[in-house]
Amino acid sequence: MSLPLCDERPGPNLRQERGQREVFCGLTGIVWLHRKIQDAFFLVVGSRTCAHLIQSAAGVMIFAEPRFATAIIEERDLAGLADIDTELDRVVSRLIERRPDIKMLFLVGSCPSEVIKLDLSRAAQRLSQTLMPQVRVLSYSGSGIETTFTQGEDACLAALVAQCPQMPEQAAPSLLVVGALADAVEDQFRRYFEQMGLTRVDFLPARHAADMPAIGPKTRFLLAQPFLSDTARALEERGAIHIPALFPLGVEGTEAWLRAAAKVFDVGEQVFQDTIASAIARAQASLHRAREKLAGRSLFFFPDSQLEVPIARFLSRELGMELTEIGVPYLHRRHLAAELDLLPDHVQIVEGQDVELQLDRCRAIKPDLTVCGLGLANPLEAEGFTTKWSIELVFTPVQGFEQAADLAELFTRPLMRRELLEV
Numbered sequence: 001m002s003l004p005l006c007d008e009r010p011g012p013n014l015r016q017e018r019g020q021r022e023v024f025c026g027l028t029g030i031v032w033l034h035r036k037i038q039d040a041f042f043l044v045v046g047s048r049t050c051a052h053l054i055q056s057a058a059g060v061m062i063f064a065e066p067r068f069a070t071a072i073i074e075e076r077d078l079a080g081l082a083d084i085d086t087e088l089d090r091v092v093s094r095l096i097e098r099r100p101d102i103k104m105l106f107l108v109g110s111c112p113s114e115v116i117k118l119d120l121s122r123a124a125q126r127l128s129q130t131l132m133p134q135v136r137v138l139s140y141s142g143s144g145i146e147t148t149f150t151q152g153e154d155a156c157l158a159a160l161v162a163q164c165p166q167m168p169e170q171a172a173p174s175l176l177v178v179g180a181l182a183d184a185v186e187d188q189f190r191r192y193f194e195q196m197g198l199t200r201v202d203f204l205p206a207r208h209a210a211d212m213p214a215i216g217p218k219t220r221f222l223l224a225q226p227f228l229s230d231t232a233r234a235l236e237e238r239g240a241i242h243i244p245a246l247f248p249l250g251v252e253g254t255e256a257w258l259r260a261a262a263k264v265f266d267v268g269e270q271v272f273q274d275t276i277a278s279a280i281a282r283a284q285a286s287l288h289r290a291r292e293k294l295a296g297r298s299l300f301f302f303p304d305s306q307l308e309v310p311i312a313r314f315l316s317r318e319l320g321m322e323l324t325e326i327g328v329p330y331l332h333r334r335h336l337a338a339e340l341d342l343l344p345d346h347v348q349i350v351e352g353q354d355v356e357l358q359l360d361r362c363r364a365i366k367p368d369l370t371v372c373g374l375g376l377a378n379p380l381e382a383e384g385f386t387t388k389w390s391i392e393l394v395f396t397p398v399q400g401f402e403q404a405a406d407l408a409e410l411f412t413r414p415l416m417r418r419e420l421l422e423v
């Protein structure tokens, strides 16, 4: 969660803003989490609006068996005419009977379930008692009340941490990489760690329910995403120790992120260099074209994904873009400390949102490129702004050396499209 903004050192200007917000809710995280945990099912307990959001964001799976669904809270439930616990038990039993492949079931709370104060954690405990060991049932909130869309993953992983086994006291220290990464990216990082000689490396979430990592005081964890404050807190409560680092976005961020782990596990400098040197050279060369396109172009961020600060650092330092305002939904000062140190002094960082004021500032600045949520993109495009949907930063594999050029291309594409339209 956010920390007070009492900035006493030189660096970017930080301030908070409160007002109307334009963000998606945490249910969105199901779109990438259901692909990541391959034997999990996400059952949203919500309204028809929630069902529409999930289906339009994830697409309807016609041929495959879907691994998410919505248990609709009907008017009878809202009016207290139905026993909602009994209804939920009935829905879950039918689901598990039909789908023996499900090993982990998430009951996902929504705005309607929170408004009627439905206790999904109690329901998850009750259902787990009946369904274990075949199925473990967990719960978390994906509601849009005072949250932004990446917090769904944070809430999901925090719930998972509570269920991870305890690491034995005599176990050797191990590295835990926290945050859902595309499988190809996870495999690349695993190879780098192996080449550095790190043999005990786990990823959270694991790809299968039975493989969730053991956690304890010997766990050293690296965050792969900047929006996992509740997950980090849950890990620290179990004794795990955070490794502060830049986030693995761009060449500089990926090198610093890997180096932070190498330092904690006493990897020699030569071994570290041998592991990453050729990947760095390739990645730097791959950024050349994007740099030509982006250098000197101005950039404005509306708050949405919580990836804004590390992405801004990458675009400014590696591609020469001019940062104007960086809006962030929440700013975790400790997790983002290294990132904030690398931003230029003149940059304005605004935590929270008053969308009308921010639109006024954006119009006054007239940036070459505006990064924003889907709801703002079309109106801004209609006004002549060039926009990038921030949700693509989460749907696209962007972490690591091999993906640095893909990340840059996400920002060159809208500018090139605009140029074509103007010809």
Ligand code: SF4
Pocket: 025, 026, 027, 046, 047, 049, 050, 051, 053, 109, 110, 111, 112, 142, 143, 144, 145
């Ligand atoms: S959880 Fe809330 S914000 Fe999200 S779709 Fe459902 S009602 Fe809308």
